[in-house]
Amino acid sequence: MIKKFLDLGMQPLANKFLTKKDLIKKKIENSYYLEVGFDTKTKLVSILHTISSKKMFDGKYPYRASMSKTMLNSFSKLADRINRKFNPKKIMEIGSNDGAFIKNFNKKNVIGVEPCSNMANITKKKGYKTYADYWNIKLAKKIKLNNKNVDLIYSANTLSHIQDLDSVFKSIDIVLPDDGVLIIEDPSLLDCFKKISYDQFYNEHIYVFSLLAISIFIKKYKLEVFDIERLSTHGGSLRYYIKRYKNKKFKVNKNVHDQLKAEVKFGLNKYKTYLKFKSNVKNSKKKLREIFNKIKKNNKTIIGYGSTAKVCTVLAYCKIKSGTLDYFLDTTPNKVGKYMAGSHIYVKKYTKPLTDEADYVFLGAWNFKKEIFKKEKKYIKNGGKFITHIPFPQIINK
Numbered sequence: 001m002i003k004k005f006l007d008l009g010m011q012p013l014a015n016k017f018l019t020k021k022d023l024i025k026k027k028i029e030n031s032y033y034l035e036v037g038f039d040t041k042t043k044l045v046s047i048l049h050t051i052s053s054k055k056m057f058d059g060k061y062p063y064r065a066s067m068s069k070t071m072l073n074s075f076s077k078l079a080d081r082i083n084r085k086f087n088p089k090k091i092m093e094i095g096s097n098d099g100a101f102i103k104n105f106n107k108k109n110v111i112g113v114e115p116c117s118n119m120a121n122i123t124k125k126k127g128y129k130t131y132a133d134y135w136n137i138k139l140a141k142k143i144k145l146n147n148k149n150v151d152l153i154y155s156a157n158t159l160s161h162i163q164d165l166d167s168v169f170k171s172i173d174i175v176l177p178d179d180g181v182l183i184i185e186d187p188s189l190l191d192c193f194k195k196i197s198y199d200q201f202y203n204e205h206i207y208v209f210s211l212l213a214i215s216i217f218i219k220k221y222k223l224e225v226f227d228i229e230r231l232s233t234h235g236g237s238l239r240y241y242i243k244r245y246k247n248k249k250f251k252v253n254k255n256v257h258d259q260l261k262a263e264v265k266f267g268l269n270k271y272k273t274y275l276k277f278k279s280n281v282k283n284s285k286k287k288l289r290e291i292f293n294k295i296k297k298n299n300k301t302i303i304g305y306g307s308t309a310k311v312c313t314v315l316a317y318c319k320i321k322s323g324t325l326d327y328f329l330d331t332t333p334n335k336v337g338k339y340m341a342g343s344h345i346y347v348k349k350y351t352k353p354l355t356d357e358a359d360y361v362f363l364g365a366w367n368f369k370k371e372i373f374k375k376e377k378k379y380i381k382n383g384g385k386f387i388t389h390i391p392f393p394q395i396i397n398k
């Protein structure tokens, strides 16, 4: 039974940046009701009103994993680990984006699957075999026919974006050999709850997974998690190493049991924990609004740093008006020069470390705080102030 626990109000499609022309033409932006529920039986946490993938993942998709050193490092470390530990003949990545992961491998040994044609074209141009299509049974059959030797499947920050998880795993079942390994990673529900990062919920993030929910779900495909890694990427993620029951090559690592215990201890199996989260989120909104209001009352300026999909949820949920922030800085070519969905705040190209652009900088990309603070050392040393809402709204300079 799915029980609703969070109401984040009406939200635009987070990654649909608008052009100046769109604004002049007063292009009508669709907005969607964002509510989140907990399935008490399967322990899956999902948004309750979903939007067709085709509306979100098209040839204009702006997000590029390669824009972040943190992600590039994480992928290159994983590539080394995969080669050392599994020595795969051929790797398939579901959701290969702009090739940030697959570029760590020899072109003969890896294939990508990416429905956003603009992203798929980037990897194709680099010479990587990329299927520009949605991950489904039809595509899995085609891939199996053409690439008999795929023995490792990887997918980062993608499966949580696909509503039909049964189709996802049925398709994986077609391609994965008996001794194959499946590695998936996505934001972790435990981290999300601990950090009160309610902005992990937006239209594209249909699920925020826990090990608890993943373990239950994959049972019907006779799959099990045999190892996990806790990652700092995307605000705290879990990387699940999965195998078939019949594959006895790997034993289930103790850290899998430890994570399960930690999730149960925190209460991710109980609805009351979800109600507590709801109340934490409400308090977070109140506090963030207070901070913004106080700054504006004192006629100080605020800009944003990182026009993330996540921050769209925050701006819409906290009803932060467009005039509150002068603009957002971002490095992503497909975002700069455009306006953010919903709030219509301008996205300016990041060209150099901060100096005195504004009195306060709101950390939209809070999940990259470490990387950003390293880049902005000088600004911070000179008294520059950041606003963050994670784990609770506050002004920080370290």
Ligand code: TYD
Pocket (backbone or CB within 6 Å): 063, 067, 068, 069, 234, 305, 306, 307, 308, 309, 310, 311, 329, 330, 331, 332, 335, 350, 365, 367, 368, 371, 372, 375
């Ligand atoms: P991210 O948090 O990965 O994505 P999501 O949209 O899924 O919430 O996005 C990070 C954004 O922050 C991306 O638009 C690039 C931007 N960014 C910068 O502008 N400068 C930086 O130094 C970093 C690390 C990110």
